[in-house]
Amino acid sequence: MNPAAIFDCYSAYQKTAAMQAAIDVGLFSAIAAGASTVPAIAEKCGASPKGVRVLCDYWTVNGLLNKSGDAYQLTPESATFLDRKSPAYMGDVIRFFNGPIKPFFERLTGAVRNGGCETTGSVEPEFDGWIDFAEQMGAMMFPAAQAIAKLLGNVSGKVLDVAAGHGLFGIVLAQKNPGVHVTALDWPKVLEVAKRHASKMGIADRYATITGNAFTVDLGGPYDVILLTNLLHHFSREQCTTLLKRLRAALRPGGRLVTLEFVPNEDRISPPMSATFPLIMLATTAKGDAYTFAELEKMLLSAGFAKNKLHQPEDSPQQIIVST
Amino acid sequence: MNPAAIFDCYSAYQKTAAMQAAIDVGLFSAIAAGASTVPAIAEKCGASPKGVRVLCDYWTVNGLLNKSGDAYQLTPESATFLDRKSPAYMGDVIRFFNGPIKPFFERLTGAVRNGGCETTGSVEPEFDGWIDFAEQMGAMMFPAAQAIAKLLGNVSGKVLDVAAGHGLFGIVLAQKNPGVHVTALDWPKVLEVAKRHASKMGIADRYATITGNAFTVDLGGPYDVILLTNLLHHFSREQCTTLLKRLRAALRPGGRLVTLEFVPNEDRISPPMSATFPLIMLATTAKGDAYTFAELEKMLLSAGFAKNKLHQPEDSPQQIIVST
Numbered sequence: 001m002n003p004a005a006i007f008d009c010y011s012a013y014q015k016t017a018a019m020q021a022a023i024d025v026g027l028f029s030a031i032a033a034g035a036s037t038v039p040a041i042a043e044k045c046g047a048s049p050k051g052v053r054v055l056c057d058y059w060t061v062n063g064l065l066n067k068s069g070d071a072y073q074l075t076p077e078s079a080t081f082l083d084r085k086s087p088a089y090m091g092d093v094i095r096f097f098n099g100p101i102k103p104f105f106e107r108l109t110g111a112v113r114n115g116g117c118e119t120t121g122s123v124e125p126e127f128d129g130w131i132d133f134a135e136q137m138g139a140m141m142f143p144a145a146q147a148i149a150k151l152l153g154n155v156s157g158k159v160l161d162v163a164a165g166h167g168l169f170g171i172v173l174a175q176k177n178p179g180v181h182v183t184a185l186d187w188p189k190v191l192e193v194a195k196r197h198a199s200k201m202g203i204a205d206r207y208a209t210i211t212g213n214a215f216t217v218d219l220g221g222p223y224d225v226i227l228l229t230n231l232l233h234h235f236s237r238e239q240c241t242t243l244l245k246r247l248r249a250a251l252r253p254g255g256r257l258v259t260l261e262f263v264p265n266e267d268r269i270s271p272p273m274s275a276t277f278p279l280i281m282l283a284t285t286a287k288g289d290a291y292t293f294a295e296l297e298k299m300l301l302s303a304g305f306a307k308n309k310l311h312q313p314e315d316s317p318q319q320i321i322v323s324t
Numbered sequence: 325m326n327p328a329a330i331f332d333c334y335s336a337y338q339k340t341a342a343m344q345a346a347i348d349v350g351l352f353s354a355i356a357a358g359a360s361t362v363p364a365i366a367e368k369c370g371a372s373p374k375g376v377r378v379l380c381d382y383w384t385v386n387g388l389l390n391k392s393g394d395a396y397q398l399t400p401e402s403a404t405f406l407d408r409k410s411p412a413y414m415g416d417v418i419r420f421f422n423g424p425i426k427p428f429f430e431r432l433t434g435a436v437r438n439g440g441c442e443t444t445g446s447v448e449p450e451f452d453g454w455i456d457f458a459e460q461m462g463a464m465m466f467p468a469a470q471a472i473a474k475l476l477g478n479v480s481g482k483v484l485d486v487a488a489g490h491g492l493f494g495i496v497l498a499q500k501n502p503g504v505h506v507t508a509l510d511w512p513k514v515l516e517v518a519k520r521h522a523s524k525m526g527i528a529d530r531y532a533t534i535t536g537n538a539f540t541v542d543l544g545g546p547y548d549v550i551l552l553t554n555l556l557h558h559f560s561r562e563q564c565t566t567l568l569k570r571l572r573a574a575l576r577p578g579g580r581l582v583t584l585e586f587v588p589n590e591d592r593i594s595p596p597m598s599a600t601f602p603l604i605m606l607a608t609t610a611k612g613d614a615y616t617f618a619e620l621e622k623m624l625l626s627a628g629f630a631k632n633k634l635h636q637p638e639d640s641p642q643q644i645i646v647s648t
Contacts (some may be wrong), residue, residue, distance in 0.1 A: 001404050002641065003401075003414055004596070006401065007641075009386075009625050011421050012336040012339035012343075012344060014336075014604070015333050015336035015337075016333060016334060017607070018333075018432065018603055019334060019336075020432065020433065021433040047436050048440075050613075051435060051436030051437060051439050054602040054603055055603070057600070058599075058602075058603045061599050062600070063329070069564045080327075082330065091325055093331075094334045097334035105337065109344065109348040110343040111375060112375030112376065112378075113370065113372060115372030115373070115375050116375075140327070140331075213621055268381045269385050269387075275382075276376075276382050276385050277383070278378040278381065279342055280338070282378045283341070287374055317326065317331075
């Protein structure tokens with residue numbers, strides 16, 4: 001038996017470093033722009049021919065480039081997501097993964113022993129990572145934001161975007177629905193980013209904000225739609241239920257709660273991204289987790305949401321629950 | 325198109341952290357010893373049930389555990405390499421990968437720009453990583469050491485083990501051949517580890533050492549066999565040729581040089597481990613690389629080795645060249 005797969009795990013961090021370096025020097029964008037040989041790519045990237053050759057061969061072996069003779073080409077995946085000129089470019093997203101949440105993984109053994117991060121972790125108000133997140137993760141969440149807007153159909157009235165971050169979920173909904181007014185809730189520094197995005201995307205005049213903690217701040221309302229995206233996984237079941245009750249009370253009768261989450265199947269080993277997401281919560285939060293639909297439904301029911309429906313959008317690894 | 329493969333690269337470092345945590349708490353060994361459910365594994369590991377559940381599901385998704393209902397089982401790979409009681413246990417090897425060479429990868433972008441590490445990197449005499457390497461990498465190199473001994477057939481006389489590290493290559497050869505006397509060359513602290521291994525494996529009375537730099541120290545000799553394992557890749561072609569000439573001069577007429585290396589095919593994108601190995605050399609050395617057989621043969625010929633034959637051992641991802 002060959003231990004190659006084991007060594008792949010031991011050196012997996014090198015893959016993140018090789019991606020960071022490729023994005024830093026603009027390797028994929030240079031190839032997209034027509035450079036195909038090592039000397040041409042090196043010149044365009046301002047990098048050494050040796051470094052470029054090593055990186056290009058590495059990414060060929062790892063499936064994000066093709067090599068034919070001396071010429072490298074992008075694969076459909078790298079052309080879509082790693083060429084700076086592609087509308088679906090996600091190169092900047094690496095800064096969050098390979099940035100503020102990384103130090104938590106140096107202490108993962110402790111988190112496994114304790115059942116979570118020893119501090120309040122990424123849920124702290126002063127965790128600067130959420131500013132990076134808001135700056136960089138919009139691109140990653142765009143397909144999910146579009147899926148939510150599609151799922152909701154025609155909407156008008158007041159929309160609350162809880163822990164808005166980059167703000168994209170509310171903004172995309174407002175762009176599609178001229179009668180929508182968004183209220184974005186988050187920490188003050190993060191809301192600066194969301195407001196900037198709202199201006200850039202032309203809906204600033206329908207964009208209000210509430211600064212503070214979703215568990216304690218006055219939520220205003222009542223709202224026609226509440227967006228609860230990527231927040232529950234940071235908290236325990238009890239904390240989630242408490243928050244859901246507050247949101248229920250801020251919704252007008254007949255209003256809808258939209259929850260975007262990593263929802264593992266009952267087997268907890270599929271689908272892959274939702275099933276492995278609990279590792280990130282174990283490392284970076286005290287009590288966070290990814291909850292199955294049965295677990296989420298129980299919390300939602302006890303918060304007063306009688307009808308809860310799970311949806312799997314096409315272009316997102318995450319799942320959506322619409323509750324009334 | 326789904327960007328899941330891109331995010332896998334962004335978060336690949338988490339896989340190394342998840343492996344480190346699993347090895348630290350003894351997760352695979354606990355399952356091997358009969359614990360199969362989360363509470364049982366948690367108790368055996370002294371870890372939290374939540375942490376164990378998250379890790380077990382993570383490694384099920386990532387192919388090193390199987391899950392059936394609530395019970396986890398090792399796969400053949402994890403049973404062979406990650407159970408502390410298995411003779412082929414390689415859990416300790418992660419300490420080198422996830423230890424002394426890791427900081428170099430924080431500076432990989434600079435290495436891509438410059439064509440190598442800005443310092444002399446891992447080739448420095450005082451690089452303490454080689455003590456870790458000698459302590460931990462023996463397990464990883466055992467199959468290659470056996471392959472070399474098999475390839476050489478019956479040997480007697482003097483064997484020089486250049487940059488011996490853990491010492492395993494010379495030691496295994498001496499174990500198989502009672503007429504072999506090994507001289508191990510390396511830095512003093514590293515040789516302490518090799519001498520300990522030689523004692524443990526019962527050949528201390530046929531084990532001499534030379535401390536110092538292979539490029540400058542008096543090599544003694546002449547030798548019947550010289551073992552040159554995992555050394556050339558740290559150096560430039562010119563440096564390699566210089567070293568090979570020194571070794572040629574220390575070999576008796578008809579003596580054999582055995583080189584163990586990561587030898588990529590001429591396409592430089594196969595086999596996978598040898599083709600991606602240059603990334604590690606780019607990050608951790610100023611001028612190191614993995615050389616194709618054509619490149620190595622050229623250096624060997626110019627150093628006076630007229631006949632050079634490439635071999636692919638069965639149980640190793642590396643390649644062996646025998647030169648006379």
